[in-house]
Amino acid sequence: MATGAEAAQIFRQNFSGGLTAQEQVSGNFRVGNGIVGHATGGYRDYEYSFYQLSLDLTQYLDALLVFDFDIVSEARYDGFNVVASDTGVFEPKAGLLSPITAGVYAPMSNNLSRLGDTGVSGTKAGRATFDLSQFAGGTVDLRFQFQSDYFATGRGLQLDNLVVTGTPVAGVPEPATWAMMILGFGAAGSVLRRRRMALA
Numbered sequence: 192m193a194t195g196a197e198a199a200q201i202f203r204q205n206f207s208g209g210l211t212a213q214e215q216v217s218g219n220f221r222v223g224n225g226i227v228g229h230a231t232g233g234y235r236d237y238e239y240s241f242y243q244l245s246l247d248l249t250q251y252l253d254a255l256l257v258f259d260f261d262i263v264s265e266a267r268y269d270g271f272n273v274v275a276s277d278t279g280v281f282e283p284k285a286g287l288l289s290p291i292t293a294g295v296y297a298p299m300s301n302n303l304s305r306l307g308d309t310g311v312s313g314t315k316a317g318r319a320t321f322d323l324s325q326f327a328g329g330t331v332d333l334r335f336q337f338q339s340d341y342f343a344t345g346r347g348l349q350l351d352n353l354v355v356t357g358t359p360v361a362g363v364p365e366p367a368t369w370a371m372m373i374l375g376f377g378a379a380g381s382v383l384r385r386r387r388m389a390l391a
């Protein structure tokens with residue numbers, strides 16, 4: 192888990208602008224009013240929508256995902272969860288990521304075709320944390336997927352303030368280290384110049 196002063200920011204999104212090339216939305220999800228999800232209106236019967244994010248973690252030893260969620264939906268029958276794929280292909284119900292945060296996921300009642308048995312449902316808001324360390328050293332696609340059954344109610348899901356942090360692999364100097372190195376090279380150069388002048 193990425194903790195302490197050594198953790199670096201890998202990705203940050205507050206949805207006040209558009210999406211980057213590494214993000215996409217599908218179904219009824221949109222970006223608007225500084226959020227992604229059901230930005231306006233509600234959701235429909237048998238909806239499947241998602242926000243998806245591709246992360247390059249090749250230069251990190253670990254990674255931590257944090258985001259805010261706010262959902263108004265039919266409890267246990269409509270909801271969302273987060274799934275991961277390192278192949279770019281998502282199989283229904285496969286790759287479920289479980290949050291570190293306790294009490295976020297709860298059992299779904301009707302075993303939704305893609306969401307599966309576990310998700311965030313009903314009327315709920317909070318901040319969820321996921322450990323992505325199992326994907327460190329590689330790339331991973333994360334899908335924040337929403338699904339409803341026949342009885343659609345509520346305005347659905349909104350996501351905001353998504354941050355991914357991680358510990359960079361050793362050997363990648365921090366900016367402060369680079370500054371020290373450049374100063375060091377400069378000092379060495381001036382010593383050489385003085386020596387050449389003395390020889391001339």
Ligand SMILES: [Ca+2]
Nearest residue numbers: 205225226351
């Ligand atoms: Ca926002």
